[in-house]
Amino acid sequence: MAALAGPCSRCILPGVNGHVIVIGSINVDLVVAADRLPRPGETILGGRFAVHDGGKGANQAVAAVRAGARVTMIGAVGTDAHGERSIAVLEAEGIDVSRVRRLDSEPTGVAIIAVGPRGENQIVVAPGANGAVELDDADRAAIAGADVLLTNHEIPASASLEALRAAKAGGVTSILNPAPARALSAEVLTLGPILTPNEHELIVAIGNDETGAALDELVARHRGPIVVTQGPAGALLADGDRRERFEGRPAPQVVDTTGAGDTFCGVLAAWTAEGRTLDEAIVAANAAASLSVAGAGARDAMPRREAIEELLGL
Numbered sequence: 001m002a003a004l005a006g007p008c009s010r011c012i013l014p015g016v017n018g019h020v021i022v023i024g025s026i027n028v029d030l031v032v033a034a035d036r037l038p039r040p041g042e043t044i045l046g047g048r049f050a051v052h053d054g055g056k057g058a059n060q061a062v063a064a065v066r067a068g069a070r071v072t073m074i075g076a077v078g079t080d081a082h083g084e085r086s087i088a089v090l091e092a093e094g095i096d097v098s099r100v101r102r103l104d105s106e107p108t109g110v111a112i113i114a115v116g117p118r119g120e121n122q123i124v125v126a127p128g129a130n131g132a133v134e135l136d137d138a139d140r141a142a143i144a145g146a147d148v149l150l151t152n153h154e155i156p157a158s159a160s161l162e163a164l165r166a167a168k169a170g171g172v173t174s175i176l177n178p179a180p181a182r183a184l185s186a187e188v189l190t191l192g193p194i195l196t197p198n199e200h201e202l203i204v205a206i207g208n209d210e211t212g213a214a215l216d217e218l219v220a221r222h223r224g225p226i227v228v229t230q231g232p233a234g235a236l237l238a239d240g241d242r243r244e245r246f247e248g249r250p251a252p253q254v255v256d257t258t259g260a261g262d263t264f265c266g267v268l269a270a271w272t273a274e275g276r277t278l279d280e281a282i283v284a285a286n287a288a289a290s291l292s293v294a295g296a297g298a299r300d301a302m303p304r305r306e307a308i309e310e311l312l313g314l
Contacts, residue, residue: 018273024057025154052297063266144170192223259298
């Protein structure tokens with residue numbers, strides 16, 4: 001049996017611009033930092049353990065709300081301690097959690113993350129309740145009334161597709177972060193969301209092993225812009241015949257790269273929701289991603305609006 005989380009008394013924040021709805025995963029991250037990442041079959045001792053809040057959807061929602069957007073989260077958790085913690089943390093950020101279901105049939109999602117000395121990581125996810133996310137009429141109506149929809153691949157393909165359909169029907173800008181990597185259906189490409197793959201996800205999305213050729217093929221088949229994220233190198237925008245590179249910003253320090261891509265997507269959504277151009281949104285997202293790697297876990301160093309604007313000189 002599913003129940004909705006209670007309304008958030010702090011979700012309508014003064015002075016925010018634009019409403020972003022995120023439909024995606026909510027996880028708890030169990031993180032071990034080590035001097036190096038293990039090889040297959042190898043055990044490494046001496047790691048340092050920590051518990052962080054995560055899930056691509058929840059991370060992106062936090063990035064968006066800290067960047068100044070009004071954010072509603074659609075997702076699911078279990079009726080366990082991890083689920084209660086996850087909802088409380090999102091609510092404390094000022095995110096509307098009234099569309100988050102509590103499921104007594106599934107546990108809250110968990111990610112097992114190993115982090116190396118340069119912030120590189122290996123991640124295994126047990127989806128739990130995230131695998132049961134689905135939309136109802138109220139969710140579809142909420143999406144149709146938003147400024148931007150942001151979704152990803154850590155929930156069932158049917159749920160993200162239905163969300164994209166609802167956004168298209170309502171004339172709402174949509175962003176699909178196609179992670180974890182999987183092939184993109186013809187209908188998703190026809191719906192034309194802004195796509196934000198990294199280079200690996202780009203190759204998997206189109207089934208071509210050469211990055212440039214994969215991008216050309218995806219552009220030919222897709223009815224929307226594609227923003228290929230490239231880590232510290234920045235991002236490449238492909239939109240029709242246009243190709244433009246947006247240089248990354250040097251990170252002040254690199255502690256953990258977990259969540260940098262989620263930061264990019266959340267800030268991209270927040271800037272877009274307030275009516276900024278896609279170019280402006282990419283520049284802001286690059287800046288935010290560079291700041292986000294300075295802390296442990298996916299969210300600890302996700303920047304607030306003031307820090308992003310300071311780095312951009314605004």
